[in-house]
Amino acid sequence: MNMLEVKDLRKRFGDNEVLKGINLTLKKGEVLAIIGSSGGGKTTLLRCLNFLEKANSGEILVGGRSVYRATEGEKPEVTPEAQLSFGLVFQQFNLFPQYSVIENLMLAPKLRAKRKTTQGERETPEAIRERAEKLLATVGLSEKANAYPCQLSGGQQQRVAIARALMLSPDILCFDEPTSSLDPELTGEVLRVIRSLKSSDRTMIIVTHEMEFARHVADKVIFISDGIIEEQGTPEEVFGNPQSEKTKAFLSAGQKV
Amino acid sequence: MEQFWKITLDLCVGFGETLKIFFITLAMALPLGLIISFGSMSKFKPLAFLTRGFVWIIRGTPLMLQLITVYYGPGLVFKQMLFTAPMAVYITFTINYACYFSEIYRGGIESITKGQYEAGQVLGMTRRETFFKVILLQVVKRIIAPMSNEIITLVKDTSLARVVTYYELIYFAQRYTKNAGLLWPLFYTAVYYLVFTAILTLLFRWLEKKLDYFKA
Ligand SMILES: Nc1ncnc2c1ncn2[C@@H]1O[C@H](COP(=O)(O)OP(=O)(O)O)[C@@H](O)[C@H]1O
Ligand SMILES: [Mg+2]
Numbered sequence: 001m002n003m004l005e006v007k008d009l010r011k012r013f014g015d016n017e018v019l020k021g022i023n024l025t026l027k028k029g030e031v032l033a034i035i036g037s038s039g040g041g042k043t044t045l046l047r048c049l050n051f052l053e054k055a056n057s058g059e060i061l062v063g064g065r066s067v068y069r070a071t072e073g074e075k076p077e078v079t080p081e082a083q084l085s086f087g088l089v090f091q092q093f094n095l096f097p098q099y100s101v102i103e104n105l106m107l108a109p110k111l112r113a114k115r116k117t118t119q120g121e122r123e124t125p126e127a128i129r130e131r132a133e134k135l136l137a138t139v140g141l142s143e144k145a146n147a148y149p150c151q152l153s154g155g156q157q158q159r160v161a162i163a164r165a166l167m168l169s170p171d172i173l174c175f176d177e178p179t180s181s182l183d184p185e186l187t188g189e190v191l192r193v194i195r196s197l198k199s200s201d202r203t204m205i206i207v208t209h210e211m212e213f214a215r216h217v218a219d220k221v222i223f224i225s226d227g228i229i230e231e232q233g234t235p236e237e238v239f240g241n242p243q244s245e246k247t248k249a250f251l252s253a254g255q256k257v
Numbered sequence: 258m259e260q261f262w263k264i265t266l267d268l269c270v271g272f273g274e275t276l277k278i279f280f281i282t283l284a285m286a287l288p289l290g291l292i293i294s295f296g297s298m299s300k301f302k303p304l305a306f307l308t309r310g311f312v313w314i315i316r317g318t319p320l321m322l323q324l325i326t327v328y329y330g331p332g333l334v335f336k337q338m339l340f341t342a343p344m345a346v347y348i349t350f351t352i353n354y355a356c357y358f359s360e361i362y363r364g365g366i367e368s369i370t371k372g373q374y375e376a377g378q379v380l381g382m383t384r385r386e387t388f389f390k391v392i393l394l395q396v397v398k399r400i401i402a403p404m405s406n407e408i409i410t411l412v413k414d415t416s417l418a419r420v421v422t423y424y425e426l427i428y429f430a431q432r433y434t435k436n437a438g439l440l441w442p443l444f445y446t447a448v449y450y451l452v453f454t455a456i457l458t459l460l461f462r463w464l465e466k467k468l469d470y471f472k473a
Contacts, residue, residue, distance in 0.1 A: 050378075050379050051378070052375050052378065052379070080381060083378070083379070083381050084381045086379070087379060087380075088375075088379040090372060090375070090376065092372055094370075094372040094373060094375065094376035095376075096373070096376070096391050097395065097471045097472055097473045098391075098394045098395060098398075098468075098471045098473065107380075107382075107390060107391075108377075108380035108381055108382050111382055111386050111390065112381060148470060148471050149471070149472075150471060150472040164380070165379075165380070167380075168380055168381055
């Protein structure tokens with residue numbers, strides 16, 4: 001079954017149509033890399049999936065269940081469950097500066113446990129802390145648990161942001177150019193962490209300019225240009241034997257740099 | 258010398274009245290200012306427009322005029338006083354300062370990047386949770402300096418209350434001029450204001466230090 005299915009997703013800003021009908025599917029455990037030149041709509045797609053923007057029309061299904069379905073002139077409310085089926089790691093990290101690393105991880109889960117509407121068993125603060133400590137170990141930052149974001153390097157901040165997103169156990173974790181605002185020598189540690197997260201039950205979407213990374217980590221690659229999927233396939237297909245002229249031009253321009 | 262201590266103590270009572278205005282105004286205007294700032298930032302345009310218009314009027318007219326209007330106004334219109342002097346003072350000061358605070362809050366709130374709100378949203382936090390758990394403390398850190406200015410101004414503005422017969426520190430001192438021909442108690446009141454604003458300054462410096470542990 002498809003973990004994620006996106007059907008004819010469209011997004012306009014004013015009369016600028018930025019997403020012109022995106023269709024894609026993703027199986028559980030798959031990693032999707034989205035590539036494409038700047039302004040193509042990659043960020044907007046991730047923002048629509050995370051409901052930071054509401055698509056004007058189209059449908060989003062997670063695990064076969066429709067979580068968002070808009071028709072022209074009618075945008076639905078986003079339920080908390082729909083929101084939590086996605087997680088997003090931002091280019092600019094967006095850690096909460098007044099909280100220590102471990103508090104950044106625990107804040108949202110604690111609030112969720114406190115909310116009255118939560119059904120089933122409430123996670124205890126001890127259980128939340130235990131999970132946070134485990135995830136910090138996963139991203140290699142156990143010794144920074146009590147540091148504040150301003151005391152960390154960009155790469156470390158991004159790893160914290162990844163762990164923070166994982167605390168909510170999203171079905172699909174999205175990354176928007178997670179290394180683009182980092183110094184080159186710090187991109188490696190973040191990409192290594194993302195690669196290490198790859199597992200049979202973690203579905204991920206990564207917008208990236210790191211072609212090597214996309215080639216080796218992704219199961220699927222799509223090339224977006226001007227709000228449409230110009231090309232999609234396995235890394236071998238897209239990188240090795242691109243069909244569209246635009247993809248060829250984009251890839252060869254990348255190689256020259 | 259005995260007279261000096263007697264007057265010092267008497268002025269302390271007057272200063273107590275001054276402090277009453279100060280603390281009551283602060284306690285009510287700090288939260289009210291936040292509500293007004295929400296109004297002025299509302300996406301519902303008529304509300305934002307009305308709120309900003311109101312803030313413009315309050316900030317654009319002298320506090321003394323507002324005091325006189327609230328205290329004597331109802332008497333002129335309804336032939337009946339509506340408020341006692343202390344009530345008129347507390348109401349007017351609260352509204353006046355809430356409007357000033359609201360503009361400071363608004364500046365602080367609007368200076369927080371939208372990434373902080375978006376991070377809260379994608380982590381499943383409600384807008385309310387995001388505001389109170391994430392945004393507010395960052396706003397507080399950013400507005401300490403303009404807030405401390407405004408609050409120190411409030412200490413001195415309390416002296417305006419005497420125009421509606423609220424007996425505060427300056428009024429107490431002037432009684433000595435009128436009744437005993439003594440001028441020095443009036444100048445002596447400056448010491449009270451200075452000591453109190455010094456304490457406030459230290460308090461704000463402490464708060465600033467306390468929030469120094471993070472960058473926002
Ligand atoms: N909030 C917005 N308002 C108006 N236009 C926007 C907004 N966000 C993005 N756009 C426009 O959408 C287009 C695609 O942007 P984006 O999704 O950021 O592309 P990418 O991430 O591929 O570089 C750009 O032309 C951009 O100007
Ligand atoms: Mg982008």
